[in-house]
Amino acid sequence: GEDVEQSLFLSVREGxxxxxxxxxxxxxxxxxxxxxxxxxxxxxxLTYIFSNMDMKQDQRLTVLLNKxxxxxxxxxxxxxxxxxxxxxxxxxxxxxxxxxxFGKGTKLSVKP
Amino acid sequence: xxxxxxxxxxxIKTRGxxxxxxxxSQSGHNTVSWYQQAxxxxxxxIFQYYREEENGRGxxxxxxxxxxxxxxxxxxxxNALELDDSALYLCASSLTSGGAGSYNEQFFGPxxxxxxx
Numbered sequence: 001g002e003d004v005e006q007s008l009f010l011s012v013r014e015g016x017x018x019x020x021x022x023x024x025x026x027x028x029x030x031x032x033x034x035x036x037x038x039x040x041x042x043x044x045x046l047t048y049i050f051s052n053m054d055m056k057q058d059q060r061l062t063v064l065l066n067k068x069x070x071x072x073x074x075x076x077x078x079x080x081x082x083x084x085x086x087x088x089x090x091x092x093x094x095x096x097x098x099x100x101x102f103g104k105g106t107k108l109s110v111k112p
Numbered sequence: 113x114x115x116x117x118x119x120x121x122x123x124i125k126t127r128g129x130x131x132x133x134x135x136x137s138q139s140g141h142n143t144v145s146w147y148q149q150a151x152x153x154x155x156x157x158i159f160q161y162y163r164e165e166e167n168g169r170g171x172x173x174x175x176x177x178x179x180x181x182x183x184x185x186x187x188x189x190x191n192a193l194e195l196d197d198s199a200l201y202l203c204a205s206s207l208t209s210g211g212a213g214s215y216n217e218q219f220f221g222p223x224x225x226x227x228x229x
Contacts, residue, residue, distance in 0.1 A: 004154070035220075042116075042202055042220040043155070088154050098145045098206065099168050100218065102154030 004103035006089050011109045018076040020106045022089030025070060029091040032065060033100065034074045037086045046074070046087075076108075084110045116205050116221035124227045125193050133188045133224045135203030143167070144186040145218060146178060147202040155202055161186055162208055190226075198228045 004024045012018045024032070033048040049056045049063045049072075056063045062075040076083055086105040093099070117136045125131050137144050143162045147155035157170035161180035175191040184205070190197055204218035 042222040043204075044220070045217060048217075090154075098143060098160035098162075098208075098216075098218070099157045099170065100145075100147075100155070101157070104152070104154045 003101045004089055004091060006087075006103040006106045008104065009107050009109070011111065012079050014079060014081055014110055014112050016079055018074075018079045018083070018108055018110075020074045020076075020087050020089075020108065022072040022074075022103055023070055024072065024089070024091050024101075026091065026093060026101075027067070027070065028093050031092045032063075032072050033088075033090040033092070034061075034063065034072075035088040035090060035102075037088065037105070039085075043088065079108075079110050081110045081112060084108055116203060116219050118201075118203050118221040118224050120224060121222070122225045122227075124229065126229050127193055127195060129193050129228075130189065130191045131193060131226060133190075133201050133203075133226070135186045135188070135205075135221060137184045137186070137203075137205030138219050141205035141207050141219070142184050143206045143208045143216070144180055144184065145204045145206070146186070146188050147204065148172075148197075149200040149202055149223070150196075151199070158188070193228045195228050198226060200225050 034046045035043040060077045064073045088105045089103040090100045119134045145160040146158040149155040159169040160167045164180045177189045180186045200223040202223045203221045206216040206218045
């Protein structure tokens, strides 16, 4: 199966919170990442978390990591229309930080 | 400080042809990674170059090859193009300076959109 899995679509109303979920399979992952990709653009790193952490907060973004269940989530508070994009979960493993393994991405649509 | 740049932006080729894509890494970075992103998919790791040598490779055939130059810029070459090679090719640069467990953020370029007819 896929190393990293995500649901493909999420639709929310402006001002609500969005929660994007991801599962991964490799317990040796050292870092887990969330990237944002807008149409026609490259990837923008939003945030990352080291595998020995449970939570990381950065302004409107909260990352939760459950190592036991190999589950990662990204919560976006007060979602805005400008947050509409595809969000990718990715992992890297010890000794190969250059090799990011990505999920297929979750398309977030924010309705006004 | 300039970011990661890639050229060309778009490219159309026919099956069997060869293509070279270029990437200039961010100032101060010494490592370049290449990814292929097919439509509707996440990026897939092709290979990484560090100090002008290949430093890790994904599940891609030998007709995908690369180079890194002394100024840390890089090229991706694809021979004998196939229809399935149509994708967005992303380059990412980073600074490798720590040990195996250290964090080295990758900065992505805007990509080159390759269409193979």
